[in-house]
Amino acid sequence: MNRSRTPFYIVMGIIVFLYVPLLIVIINSFNMSRFGGEWGGFTLKWYGKLFNDRDVWHALSNSLIVALSTTFTSMVLGTVAAIALYRFRTFLQSVNNVFIYMPLVVPDILIGISLLLFFVALKVHLGLFTIYLAHVTFCISYVAMVVMGRLQDFNYSVMEAAMDLGASWFTAVRRIMIPILAPGIFAGGLLAFTLSIDDFVITFFVTGPGAATLPLYIYSMMKHGSPMVINALTGIFLTFTFIIIIISKKLLEEK
Amino acid sequence: MMKRIVLCLLAALVVFAGTSCGKKETELHVYNWADYVNPEVITQFEKANNCRVIMDFFDSNEALYAKVKAGAVGYDLYICSSYMINVMYQQNMLKSLDHGKIDNLGNVDKQYLKLALDKDMQYSVPYMMSFAGIAYNKDKVKNFKASWSMFGREDLKGRMTLLNDVRETVGAALKFNGFSYNTLSEAELAKARDTVIKWKKNIAKFEVDEAKRGLDAGEFFLIHTYNGDALQLMDQNKKLAFAVPEEGTSLSCDDMVIPETAQNIKLAYAFINFMLDPAVSAKNMEYINYLAPNTAAQKLMPEEFLKNPAVNLPASIVKKSDVLKDLGAENVKYSKVWDEIKMAQ
Numbered sequence: 001m002n003r004s005r006t007p008f009y010i011v012m013g014i015i016v017f018l019y020v021p022l023l024i025v026i027i028n029s030f031n032m033s034r035f036g037g038e039w040g041g042f043t044l045k046w047y048g049k050l051f052n053d054r055d056v057w058h059a060l061s062n063s064l065i066v067a068l069s070t071t072f073t074s075m076v077l078g079t080v081a082a083i084a085l086y087r088f089r090t091f092l093q094s095v096n097n098v099f100i101y102m103p104l105v106v107p108d109i110l111i112g113i114s115l116l117l118f119f120v121a122l123k124v125h126l127g128l129f130t131i132y133l134a135h136v137t138f139c140i141s142y143v144a145m146v147v148m149g150r151l152q153d154f155n156y157s158v159m160e161a162a163m164d165l166g167a168s169w170f171t172a173v174r175r176i177m178i179p180i181l182a183p184g185i186f187a188g189g190l191l192a193f194t195l196s197i198d199d200f201v202i203t204f205f206v207t208g209p210g211a212a213t214l215p216l217y218i219y220s221m222m223k224h225g226s227p228m229v230i231n232a233l234t235g236i237f238l239t240f241t242f243i244i245i246i247i248s249k250k251l252l253e254e255k
Numbered sequence: 256m257m258k259r260i261v262l263c264l265l266a267a268l269v270v271f272a273g274t275s276c277g278k279k280e281t282e283l284h285v286y287n288w289a290d291y292v293n294p295e296v297i298t299q300f301e302k303a304n305n306c307r308v309i310m311d312f313f314d315s316n317e318a319l320y321a322k323v324k325a326g327a328v329g330y331d332l333y334i335c336s337s338y339m340i341n342v343m344y345q346q347n348m349l350k351s352l353d354h355g356k357i358d359n360l361g362n363v364d365k366q367y368l369k370l371a372l373d374k375d376m377q378y379s380v381p382y383m384m385s386f387a388g389i390a391y392n393k394d395k396v397k398n399f400k401a402s403w404s405m406f407g408r409e410d411l412k413g414r415m416t417l418l419n420d421v422r423e424t425v426g427a428a429l430k431f432n433g434f435s436y437n438t439l440s441e442a443e444l445a446k447a448r449d450t451v452i453k454w455k456k457n458i459a460k461f462e463v464d465e466a467k468r469g470l471d472a473g474e475f476f477l478i479h480t481y482n483g484d485a486l487q488l489m490d491q492n493k494k495l496a497f498a499v500p501e502e503g504t505s506l507s508c509d510d511m512v513i514p515e516t517a518q519n520i521k522l523a524y525a526f527i528n529f530m531l532d533p534a535v536s537a538k539n540m541e542y543i544n545y546l547a548p549n550t551a552a553q554k555l556m557p558e559e560f561l562k563n564p565a566v567n568l569p570a571s572i573v574k575k576s577d578v579l580k581d582l583g584a585e586n587v588k589y590s591k592v593w594d595e596i597k598m599a600q
Contacts, residue, residue: 052294053290053294054294055289055294055310058309113321113325116322116325116326116327117325117326120325120326120327125329126327126328126329204313204314204318204322205321205322205325205327207311208311208327208329209284209309209311209329209330210282210284210309210311211311212310212311212312216311216312216313216314217289217312218289219289219312219314220288220289220290220312220313220314221289221290221312222314229290
């Protein structure tokens with residue numbers, strides 16, 4: 001019997017559409033020609049320009065500060081929310097459930113503008129802190145969703161067993177529940193990190209003076225900036241991502 | 256565990272509160288397009304005034320307006336397009352400028368100011384300008400004439416595009432007939448409408464982005480586009496050229512303004528004055544490849560820059576051009592004409 005070649009073509013198609021554009025961007029980041037239409041010779045000047053552009057670094061550090069603190073907070077709050085939803089089936093929890101779902105379905109632009117109006121009404125100073133609050137608001141939902149998925153397979157009798165053997169509820173959570181849920185919590189955290197680091201719409205509205213993040217900078221650069229510098233930035237980001245993936249794979253294999 | 260979490264959260268709050276409230280006397284917050292000012296110039300300003308310039312960015316004029324209208328504060332200076340500044344001014348969102356504090360004001364191109372929306376620089380000072388025109392393929396278009404009448408040429412049938420933008424395209428036809436881009440006269444608009452309908456028979460379509468790719472690939476021979484885009488295309492493809500129609504064109508300008516909510520007004524004035532300095536303005540032109548309406552600075556630019564029709568606009572054409580103005584409720588007149596054009600066979 002002849003094996004169908006269709007899956008092979010589909011895989012090739014996916015590889016071409018996913019990776020070739022990335023490759024082109026990286027190759028172009030070394031291109032001398034300002035607009036990257038034709039190959040104008042090898043150069044590192046775009047990387048040089050990028051490293052000398054302090055606005056980029058300022059934006060990047062802002063993005064990282066917000067993303068890391070958002071990840072941490074939403075991991076904690078999202079897990080707590082998921083456990084509460086799993087454990088208690090009261091009327092209040094069904095309300096909580098709606099609240100958790102809400103940010104997933106409400107359009108970003110509505111969240112953004114309503115948070116801005118809210119912060120302005122409360123006279124909160126706009127800046128990294130308001131971005132952080134806004135990001136936590138929608139990241140909690142994603143973490144809670146992922147952790148709730150993990151809880152579906154969680155057998156509550158192990159908790160009961162631990163408590164029968166004398167552990168307090170709190171110890172049982174800490175020693176039994178959290179370790180079992182950990183992969184879900186981390187997966188949720190990674191999701192929160194990615195969502196936070198590339199959010200544009202909500203961030204634009206709640207950001208304040210001196211708190212531009214990387215997506216804001218890149219979007220704004222489309223108007224007048226040099227696309228080659230964006231290519232160089234993409235090149236660096238991709239390299240880092242691949243290094244992190246390789247390291248984490250190595251770590252997992254060693255275990 | 257719980258205690259630790261709460262402590263961490265509190266620590267995070269304190270750190271954030273610290274970073275977001277630490278606004279110093281010596282900081283200037285500029286709300287601007289990204290990569291729109293030469294970084295060298297910024298460093299120079301910081302040294303001269305012993306301060307820090309902090310840039311924030313928006314991706315469209317409309318987004319900026321939505322944000323500041325909703326009450327976002329903390330910016331000392333905006334750099335954005337004239338038409339949006341005009342809207343903000345009408346809503347009392349901008350400070351009137353004290354000309355005594357801007358010594359370099361005399362450098363601004365007087366020819367340009369005659370057309371500007373804010374002719375006396377009451378509330379805004381121009382920074383950089385851009386304009387629409389015609390990009391074409393030198394090999395394919397014979398007997399090119401820098402005129403809007405090119406769109407009436409039947410030998411180029413199906414190989415041309417006009418901008419899919421009511422103000423730009425109806426405006427080009429208005430100019431072709433000798434009227435203003437901002438006219439409110441229905442008779443003039445009707446005449447422009449008939450012109451566009453005649454052009455429509457010759458063009459392939461009304462397009463913005465696809466047209467640029469088509470011109471580069473050889474599918475289109477002549478397109479209606481903006482100078483900044485044409486500059487990019489010409490850099491890629493040596494067969495292309497750009498020209499500004501002799502009848503005049505549409506100008507748009509990015510201006511510097513001080514919002515009503517600005518906190519560091521002294522530095523904002525110093526910054527405007529600094530940006531108008533001829534040497535500084537020339538450095539910015541070199542960096543972003545746009546033309547600043549600054550007579551003294553233009554004299555410092557190399558001939559190659561000033562000779563490029565996709566960068567420099569000859570004074571004779573500036574005189575005949577218009578700055579697009581936000582027409583508010585009167586926009587209906589344009590959309591009505593535009594609908595008629597789209598419906599016409």
